[in-house]
Amino acid sequence: MPSRNRHVIAVVVLVPVLAALALWAFAWPASRIAPRDLPLGVAGPAAAATQVERQLEGHEGAFEIHRYADEAAARDAIEDRSVYGAVVVTAQGPELLTASAAGPVVAQFLQQAVAHQAGAEGTQVKTVDVVSTPAGDPRGAVLNAATLPLALAGIAAGAVVTLLGLRGFRAVTALLGASALVGVIAAGIAHSWLGALGGDWWTEASVLGLSTLAVGGAVAGLAALIGPAGTGVGAALVMLIGNPFSGATSAPQMLPEPAGAIGQWLPPGAGTTLLRSVSYFDGAAATGPALTLAWWAVLGLGAVLLGGSLRARKAGGGPAAERRELSAVA
Structure with missing residues (x-):
């Protein structure tokens, strides 16, 4: 009974704290939008x-x-x-x-x-x-709205991989496949159907897929290293910091400092900036955000592989377990 009471108290306290944190993360930048340099x-x-x-x-x-x-x-x-x-x-x-x-x-x-x-x-x-939005999305609403679904897709991919118990190369393969499919579907909707993007179709699909992979890799990588709690940490980082600080609805320089700068170092902000560059500006200023997403993806997938290897060794399988996993993938 005391244990149940503690659980009730934890829920009563934790939910309002999370609600307050989410309200601050989303409302504070929105209420302070103004140009800064x-x-x-x-x-x-x-x-x-x-x-x-x-x-x-x-x-x-x-x-x-x-x-x-x-x-x-x-x-x-x-x-x-x-x-x-x-x-x-x-x-x-x-x-x-x-x-x-x-x-x-x-x-x-x-x-x-x-x-x-x-x-x-x-x-x-x-x-x-000089550079206008496409006729299919004159207010730029589709690109702005795409930030949240891509973040959710990445979180879902990382969480599902973790819940299914996929490790090592199997987890990496699942994340790569899911992210690539998300990129193709998202480009099909935003570019082909809604006409909201105006760049090269496959480049846009690659950017959308890479954005998803950066988030999914981070979530799955944290879970592989620190356990199931890593899923929550990764999701919170993306949803409560990355999404509201992305500057998708305005610009990084319109957000209060240092929110705009922080947002560009996280996948939602880098992904939005990169998608604007390849869709409307022929890839201008794309190098920085592309490298940011690539580093998130590489580090995340690397953490997935490292976490799988450490768990295999801890379970007593050692190198033999790793070889069995590689042969199973092959």
């Missing part, structure tokens, strides 16, 4: 561009200003994902270049900020969307 370009004649730059610097800490010689250079910087937008000073007045594909929320904020500044001076601002 958001990369923004300024182009045009030196004197006029300097004046615009000083006006933008009035938004203390909001923008990281990059100077460009002309509109063409500013457009190239946007397409290379060096900046989210640019203010170009022309003979007809200021022009705002945006990229809704990099984040509709960011593009909207830039329009409001620059239009407000120009309105105070009695001028009109022409806005040009």
Whole structure:
């Protein structure tokens, strides 16, 4: 009976604590969305561009200003994902270049900020969307919404592998197969059916699969090393930190520090950034997030193999058990 009472008390206390933690993780970043050193370009004649730059610097800490010689250079910087937008000073007045594909929320904020500044001076601002979202997903909602299902798919893959007792190479094979299938299905839905992605189909499927594998490998790897509790630790890391800190609905630079930076080192954030790059920007700035996902996948699968080997040795099988497992896979 005392043991049952402790279980009741644990549930009564633990559930509210988890609810509070989840509410903080999701609500805190969402309630503090604002630009923080958001990369923004300024182009045009030196004197006029300097004046615009000083006006933008009035938004203390909001923008990281990059100077460009002309509109063409500013457009190239946007397409290379060096900046989210640019203010170009022309003979007809200021022009705002945006990229809704990099984040509709960011593009909207830039329009409001620059239009407000120009309105105070009695001028009109022409806005040009340099890299727009596809017609099938004009608000970028599908890509934003895909972060959670991919995270759940990865968690499910890692948890199922653990629950089924798969170890070593069998577990790795299961994770690779499940992640590849998730990538194909997700690309089929988001690209082929909904028309929300505009890049190379197989590249997008690979990114979606790699994102799933990074999460699944992490969950299964932690479980292989520290036991069933590792599944909960991995799931909590992805759902309570990785997902809300991913910047999928806005941009990493729109989240409070250090949430945005942390999010890009976790699979949901890196996966979203990489998918934007390959879908809308011809792979620009894809190296960093691709390496992040690859490291998560490699370390996770490595932990799965290591955990299986350690358990085999602990059970007394030693190298013979490992050879039997390899022969069974073959």
